Amino acid sequence: MPDFLYNSKVYYNPVEFAMDRIGGTWKMPILWRLKDKVLRYGEIKRDIPHITHKMLTSQLRELEAEGFVNRVVYPVVPPKVEYTITARGKKAITIIEIIRNYGLDLMKDFEVPSEKIKTQKKLK
Amino acid sequence: MPDFLYNSKVYYNPVEFAMDRIGGTWKMPILWRLKDKVLRYGEIKRDIPHITHKMLTSQLRELEAEGFVNRVVYPVVPPKVEYTITARGKKAITIIEIIRNYGLDLMKDFEVPSEKIKTQKKLK
Protein backbone atom coordinates (compact mmCIF):
# COMPACT_ATOMS: atom_id res chain seq x y z
CA MET A 1 0.00 0.00 0.00
CA PRO A 2 1.73 3.13 -1.20
CA ASP A 3 1.70 5.80 1.46
CA PHE A 4 2.61 9.21 0.20
CA LEU A 5 2.50 12.83 1.17
CA TYR A 6 0.77 15.75 -0.44
CA ASN A 7 0.39 19.10 1.24
CA SER A 8 1.51 17.66 4.56
CA LYS A 9 -1.23 15.07 4.49
CA VAL A 10 -0.63 11.34 4.35
CA TYR A 11 -2.52 9.36 1.72
CA TYR A 12 -2.77 5.62 1.64
CA ASN A 13 -4.05 5.03 -1.85
CA PRO A 14 -4.81 6.80 -5.13
CA VAL A 15 -8.56 6.67 -4.54
CA GLU A 16 -8.18 8.66 -1.38
CA PHE A 17 -6.03 11.18 -3.21
CA ALA A 18 -8.57 11.59 -5.99
CA MET A 19 -11.48 11.93 -3.59
CA ASP A 20 -9.67 14.58 -1.62
CA ARG A 21 -9.34 16.63 -4.79
CA ILE A 22 -12.84 16.32 -6.19
CA GLY A 23 -14.84 14.58 -3.47
CA GLY A 24 -16.95 15.91 -0.66
CA THR A 25 -20.51 17.08 -0.95
CA TRP A 26 -20.00 20.07 -3.21
CA LYS A 27 -17.02 19.87 -5.52
CA MET A 28 -18.55 17.59 -8.13
CA PRO A 29 -21.81 19.53 -8.28
CA ILE A 30 -19.83 22.74 -8.73
CA LEU A 31 -17.59 21.34 -11.46
CA TRP A 32 -20.59 19.78 -13.13
CA ARG A 33 -22.21 23.18 -13.50
CA LEU A 34 -19.08 24.69 -14.99
CA LYS A 35 -18.82 21.80 -17.43
CA ASP A 36 -19.80 23.78 -20.46
CA LYS A 37 -20.37 27.31 -19.35
CA VAL A 38 -18.85 30.23 -17.52
CA LEU A 39 -20.67 31.19 -14.36
CA ARG A 40 -20.51 34.04 -11.89
CA TYR A 41 -20.40 33.38 -8.20
CA GLY A 42 -24.03 34.30 -7.71
CA GLU A 43 -25.13 32.12 -10.60
CA ILE A 44 -23.52 29.04 -9.12
CA LYS A 45 -25.02 29.95 -5.78
CA ARG A 46 -28.49 30.15 -7.27
CA ASP A 47 -27.96 26.97 -9.21
CA ILE A 48 -27.10 24.96 -6.11
CA PRO A 49 -29.80 26.17 -3.76
CA HIS A 50 -28.73 24.25 -0.69
CA ILE A 51 -25.12 25.23 -0.57
CA THR A 52 -24.18 27.89 1.94
CA HIS A 53 -22.07 30.94 1.21
CA LYS A 54 -19.27 29.56 3.31
CA MET A 55 -19.16 26.20 1.60
CA LEU A 56 -19.38 27.61 -1.89
CA THR A 57 -16.51 30.03 -1.37
CA SER A 58 -14.30 27.53 0.41
CA GLN A 59 -14.87 24.84 -2.20
CA LEU A 60 -14.26 27.27 -5.04
CA ARG A 61 -11.02 28.34 -3.38
CA GLU A 62 -9.82 24.78 -3.15
CA LEU A 63 -10.82 23.94 -6.69
CA GLU A 64 -8.99 27.04 -7.85
CA ALA A 65 -5.89 26.36 -5.77
CA GLU A 66 -5.65 22.89 -7.26
CA GLY A 67 -6.22 23.97 -10.81
CA PHE A 68 -9.69 22.63 -11.54
CA VAL A 69 -11.25 26.02 -12.10
CA ASN A 70 -10.10 29.49 -13.02
CA ARG A 71 -11.24 32.59 -11.22
CA VAL A 72 -11.52 35.73 -13.28
CA VAL A 73 -12.04 38.98 -11.43
CA TYR A 74 -13.38 42.02 -13.20
CA PRO A 75 -12.31 45.18 -11.38
CA VAL A 76 -15.68 46.85 -11.36
CA VAL A 77 -18.15 47.82 -8.71
CA PRO A 78 -20.08 45.95 -7.69
CA PRO A 79 -17.55 43.12 -8.10
CA LYS A 80 -17.94 40.65 -10.93
CA VAL A 81 -16.19 37.31 -10.70
CA GLU A 82 -16.43 34.54 -13.25
CA TYR A 83 -15.49 30.92 -12.84
CA THR A 84 -14.42 28.70 -15.71
CA ILE A 85 -13.35 25.10 -15.85
CA THR A 86 -9.76 24.20 -16.70
CA ALA A 87 -8.34 21.31 -18.70
CA ARG A 88 -7.75 19.50 -15.43
CA GLY A 89 -11.33 20.17 -14.46
CA LYS A 90 -12.57 18.77 -17.74
CA LYS A 91 -10.73 15.54 -17.06
CA ALA A 92 -12.59 15.38 -13.78
CA ILE A 93 -15.88 15.80 -15.63
CA THR A 94 -15.32 12.47 -17.35
CA ILE A 95 -15.03 10.78 -13.99
CA ILE A 96 -17.95 12.66 -12.51
CA GLU A 97 -20.09 11.53 -15.41
CA ILE A 98 -19.17 7.92 -14.73
CA ILE A 99 -19.90 8.23 -11.04
CA ARG A 100 -23.12 10.00 -11.85
CA ASN A 101 -24.29 7.18 -14.08
CA TYR A 102 -23.26 4.67 -11.48
CA GLY A 103 -25.28 6.63 -8.94
CA LEU A 104 -28.34 6.46 -11.19
CA ASP A 105 -27.82 2.71 -11.52
CA LEU A 106 -27.58 2.36 -7.77
CA MET A 107 -30.74 4.37 -7.30
CA LYS A 108 -32.66 2.01 -9.53
CA ASP A 109 -31.07 -0.87 -7.73
CA PHE A 110 -32.16 0.52 -4.38
CA GLU A 111 -35.52 1.53 -5.79
CA VAL A 112 -35.13 5.09 -4.66
CA PRO A 113 -38.22 7.13 -5.47
CA SER A 114 -36.63 9.90 -7.49
CA GLU A 115 -39.59 12.21 -7.47
CA LYS A 116 -38.88 15.66 -6.22
CA ILE A 117 -39.76 16.14 -2.59
CA LYS A 118 -40.60 19.22 -0.66
CA THR A 119 -37.83 19.97 1.79
CA GLN A 120 -38.95 21.73 4.87
CA LYS A 121 -37.03 24.23 6.92
CA LYS A 122 -35.20 22.79 9.84
CA LEU A 123 -37.08 23.36 13.08
CA LYS A 124 -35.29 25.55 15.58
CA MET B 1 -31.90 19.11 -9.67
CA PRO B 2 -33.69 16.03 -8.43
CA ASP B 3 -33.98 16.01 -4.67
CA PHE B 4 -34.89 12.66 -3.24
CA LEU B 5 -35.01 10.78 -0.02
CA TYR B 6 -33.24 7.63 1.04
CA ASN B 7 -33.15 6.44 4.62
CA SER B 8 -34.54 9.75 5.82
CA LYS B 9 -31.71 11.67 4.22
CA VAL B 10 -32.13 14.20 1.45
CA TYR B 11 -29.95 13.82 -1.63
CA TYR B 12 -29.55 16.43 -4.30
CA ASN B 13 -27.92 14.43 -7.06
CA PRO B 14 -26.93 10.88 -8.03
CA VAL B 15 -23.25 11.54 -7.36
CA GLU B 16 -23.99 12.34 -3.77
CA PHE B 17 -26.06 9.18 -3.49
CA ALA B 18 -23.30 7.03 -4.90
CA MET B 19 -20.64 8.58 -2.71
CA ASP B 20 -22.74 8.02 0.37
CA ARG B 21 -22.84 4.32 -0.44
CA ILE B 22 -19.20 3.69 -1.33
CA GLY B 23 -17.42 6.94 -0.45
CA GLY B 24 -15.67 8.07 2.67
CA THR B 25 -12.14 7.19 3.61
CA TRP B 26 -12.51 3.47 4.06
CA LYS B 27 -15.25 1.84 2.01
CA MET B 28 -13.41 1.67 -1.28
CA PRO B 29 -10.21 0.35 0.26
CA ILE B 30 -12.24 -2.33 2.02
CA LEU B 31 -14.16 -3.33 -1.10
CA TRP B 32 -10.97 -3.29 -3.10
CA ARG B 33 -9.42 -5.87 -0.84
CA LEU B 34 -12.44 -8.14 -1.11
CA LYS B 35 -12.38 -7.81 -4.89
CA ASP B 36 -11.18 -11.30 -5.55
CA LYS B 37 -10.82 -13.00 -2.24
CA VAL B 38 -12.59 -13.88 0.96
CA LEU B 39 -11.11 -12.25 4.04
CA ARG B 40 -11.58 -12.56 7.74
CA TYR B 41 -12.03 -9.52 9.89
CA GLY B 42 -8.50 -9.64 11.21
CA GLU B 43 -7.06 -10.05 7.74
CA ILE B 44 -8.72 -6.90 6.48
CA LYS B 45 -7.57 -5.15 9.61
CA ARG B 46 -3.97 -6.17 9.02
CA ASP B 47 -4.22 -5.26 5.36
CA ILE B 48 -5.32 -1.72 6.09
CA PRO B 49 -2.93 -0.82 8.87
CA HIS B 50 -4.21 2.66 9.57
CA ILE B 51 -7.87 1.90 10.01
CA THR B 52 -9.11 1.76 13.56
CA HIS B 53 -11.12 -1.11 14.95
CA LYS B 54 -14.13 1.12 15.31
CA MET B 55 -14.04 2.39 11.74
CA LEU B 56 -13.50 -1.03 10.24
CA THR B 57 -16.47 -2.54 12.05
CA SER B 58 -18.78 0.38 11.37
CA GLN B 59 -17.87 0.52 7.69
CA LEU B 60 -18.27 -3.22 7.31
CA ARG B 61 -21.68 -2.98 8.95
CA GLU B 62 -22.80 -0.32 6.50
CA LEU B 63 -21.43 -2.15 3.48
CA GLU B 64 -23.23 -5.25 4.68
CA ALA B 65 -26.51 -3.44 5.39
CA GLU B 66 -26.49 -2.03 1.87
CA GLY B 67 -25.62 -5.28 0.18
CA PHE B 68 -22.05 -4.67 -0.96
CA VAL B 69 -20.55 -7.40 1.17
CA ASN B 70 -21.71 -10.57 2.87
CA ARG B 71 -20.84 -11.44 6.41
CA VAL B 72 -20.48 -15.11 7.22
CA VAL B 73 -20.20 -16.10 10.85
CA TYR B 74 -18.81 -19.47 11.84
CA PRO B 75 -20.11 -20.50 15.26
CA VAL B 76 -16.79 -21.56 16.66
CA VAL B 77 -14.54 -20.36 19.42
CA PRO B 78 -12.65 -18.26 18.97
CA PRO B 79 -15.07 -16.58 16.56
CA LYS B 80 -14.41 -16.73 12.85
CA VAL B 81 -16.09 -14.24 10.52
CA GLU B 82 -15.54 -14.03 6.81
CA TYR B 83 -16.41 -11.22 4.48
CA THR B 84 -17.14 -11.72 0.79
CA ILE B 85 -18.08 -9.31 -1.94
CA THR B 86 -21.56 -9.42 -3.48
CA ALA B 87 -22.70 -8.81 -7.06
CA ARG B 88 -23.53 -5.27 -6.08
CA GLY B 89 -20.08 -4.91 -4.60
CA LYS B 90 -18.49 -6.17 -7.80
CA LYS B 91 -20.26 -3.47 -9.74
CA ALA B 92 -18.72 -0.98 -7.38
CA ILE B 93 -15.31 -2.44 -8.08
CA THR B 94 -15.47 -1.31 -11.70
CA ILE B 95 -16.09 2.23 -10.54
CA ILE B 96 -13.41 2.05 -7.89
CA GLU B 97 -10.96 0.91 -10.53
CA ILE B 98 -11.79 3.90 -12.68
CA ILE B 99 -11.42 6.31 -9.78
CA ARG B 100 -8.21 4.61 -8.80
CA ASN B 101 -6.73 5.08 -12.25
CA TYR B 102 -7.90 8.64 -12.28
CA GLY B 103 -6.20 9.11 -8.92
CA LEU B 104 -2.96 7.77 -10.33
CA ASP B 105 -3.28 10.18 -13.26
CA LEU B 106 -3.85 13.05 -10.88
CA MET B 107 -0.84 12.09 -8.85
CA LYS B 108 1.38 12.24 -11.89
CA ASP B 109 -0.26 15.50 -12.81
CA PHE B 110 0.48 16.93 -9.37
CA GLU B 111 3.91 15.32 -9.34
CA VAL B 112 3.27 13.59 -6.07
CA PRO B 113 6.33 11.68 -4.93
CA SER B 114 4.81 8.24 -4.56
CA GLU B 115 7.69 6.70 -2.67
CA LYS B 116 6.72 5.10 0.55
CA ILE B 117 7.27 7.31 3.54
CA LYS B 118 7.82 6.41 7.11
CA THR B 119 4.82 7.45 9.14
CA GLN B 120 5.66 8.30 12.68
CA LYS B 121 3.55 7.80 15.73
CA LYS B 122 1.58 10.80 16.77
CA LEU B 123 3.27 12.62 19.63
CA LYS B 124 1.34 12.63 22.86
Add this chain to the structure above:
DNA sequence: CTGGATCCGATTTGATACTG
Protein backbone atom coordinates in the same frame (compact mmCIF):
# COMPACT_ATOMS: atom_id res chain seq x y z
C1' DC C 1 -21.88 41.40 -5.59
C1' DT C 2 -18.31 38.73 -3.75
C1' DG C 3 -15.78 37.30 0.03
C1' DG C 4 -13.46 36.97 4.57
C1' DA C 5 -13.82 36.04 9.61
C1' DT C 6 -15.93 34.38 13.84
C1' DC C 7 -18.67 31.82 16.79
C1' DC C 8 -20.70 27.64 17.95
C1' DG C 9 -23.34 23.31 17.56
C1' DA C 10 -23.39 18.87 15.18
C1' DT C 11 -21.15 15.11 13.45
C1' DT C 12 -17.28 12.12 13.01
C1' DT C 13 -13.52 9.70 14.64
C1' DG C 14 -9.95 7.87 17.93
C1' DA C 15 -8.67 5.70 22.24
C1' DT C 16 -9.82 2.74 25.63
C1' DA C 17 -12.12 -0.64 28.26
C1' DC C 18 -15.02 -4.59 28.38
C1' DT C 19 -17.46 -9.12 26.55
C1' DG C 20 -18.53 -14.06 24.85
Add this chain to the structure above:
DNA sequence: CAGTATCAAATCGGATCCAG
Protein backbone atom coordinates in the same frame (compact mmCIF):
# COMPACT_ATOMS: atom_id res chain seq x y z
C1' DC D 1 -11.03 -13.38 17.42
C1' DA D 2 -14.60 -10.33 16.62
C1' DG D 3 -17.46 -7.05 18.35
C1' DT D 4 -19.91 -3.35 21.44
C1' DA D 5 -19.99 0.77 24.42
C1' DT D 6 -18.35 5.02 26.10
C1' DC D 7 -16.02 9.27 26.38
C1' DA D 8 -13.07 12.78 24.54
C1' DA D 9 -10.91 15.13 20.63
C1' DA D 10 -11.08 16.87 16.24
C1' DT D 11 -13.34 18.25 12.22
C1' DC D 12 -17.02 20.18 9.68
C1' DG D 13 -20.67 23.07 8.59
C1' DG D 14 -24.26 26.69 9.32
C1' DA D 15 -25.49 31.29 10.77
C1' DT D 16 -24.10 35.82 11.18
C1' DC D 17 -21.61 40.02 10.79
C1' DC D 18 -18.45 43.10 8.55
C1' DA D 19 -16.00 45.03 4.29
C1' DG D 20 -14.47 46.86 -0.38
